[in-house]
Amino acid sequence: EDQVTQSPEALRLQEGESSSLNCSYTVSGLRGLFWYRQDPGKGPEFLFTLYSAGEEKEKERLKATLTKKESFLHITAPKPEDSATYLCAVPSEYGNKLVFGAGTILRVKS
Amino acid sequence: NAGVTQTPKFQVLKTGQSMTLQCAQDMNHEYMSWYRQDPGMGLRLIHYSVGAGITDQGEVPNGYNVSRSTTEDFPLRLLSAAPSQTSVYFCASSYSFGDRASYEQYFGPGTRLTVT
Numbered sequence: 214e215d216q217v218t219q220s221p222e223a224l225r226l227q228e229g230e231s232s233s234l235n236c237s238y239t240v241s242g243l244r245g246l247f248w249y250r251q252d253p254g255k256g257p258e259f260l261f262t263l264y265s266a267g268e269e270k271e272k273e274r275l276k277a278t279l280t281k282k283e284s285f286l287h288i289t290a291p292k293p294e295d296s297a298t299y300l301c302a303v304p305s306e307y308g309n310k311l312v313f314g315a316g317t318i319l320r321v322k323s
Numbered sequence: 324n325a326g327v328t329q330t331p332k333f334q335v336l337k338t339g340q341s342m343t344l345q346c347a348q349d350m351n352h353e354y355m356s357w358y359r360q361d362p363g364m365g366l367r368l369i370h371y372s373v374g375a376g377i378t379d380q381g382e383v384p385n386g387y388n389v390s391r392s393t394t395e396d397f398p399l400r401l402l403s404a405a406p407s408q409t410s411v412y413f414c415a416s417s418y419s420f421g422d423r424a425s426y427e428q429y430f431g432p433g434t435r436l437t438v439t
Contacts, residue, residue, distance in 0.1 A: 255433070310381055311368070
């Protein structure tokens with residue numbers, strides 16, 4: 214069965230305090246891993262796609278990396294505007310659908 | 324482009340009532356899907372469609388119906404609302420599903436549904 218697990222559930226950082234979010238998955242034959250950002254009261258917004266182990270993608274203070282069993286979203290020197298829920302997802306082995314993790318709620322305080 | 328639009332934004336139903344959540348996209352996307360989002364459970368797929376006239380069930384389809392008569396529209400019908408269907412519903416679309424260029428899904432703003 215497809216499974217995507219994100220940790221921690223919630224993370225509180227001070228502005229400038231770097232950290233990482235984790236996304237682990239059990240699907241075999243990975244066809245990609247996707248990171249989304251979701252602001253309160255809004256729909257998720259696409260951030261990154263990673264396709265193979267060792268791949269990295271960057272956007273401003275965010276860097277996503279991928280290994281064979283997990284992905285990390287590194288946040289360097291975060292700002293309050295980085296506060297959001299971060300979701301990861303993988304394509305299911307069983308049909309045309311994405312399987313999402315429960316998300317990590319990030320709060321960055323100034 | 325308006326992207327993915329959803330109506331209504333908020334809705335309160337009584338148990339047993341039926342209603343339709345509307346979803347439309349103007350990006351000529353083939354793939355459309357409906358998710359529900361509940362606290363601590365992430366996004367769960369209800370139904371999806373790979374093109375006009377083709378729909379399939381997701382993870383939590385019971386109590387919901389869909390149809391896809393046009394590329395642009397993908398309505399979600401609640402047949403007989405139950406309190407367990409209280410949730411936030413998101414519609415999403417992408418060019419297709421199955422090749423590397425197409426997994427980027429665009430989400431609508433959501434419909435917050437309360438069933439009393």
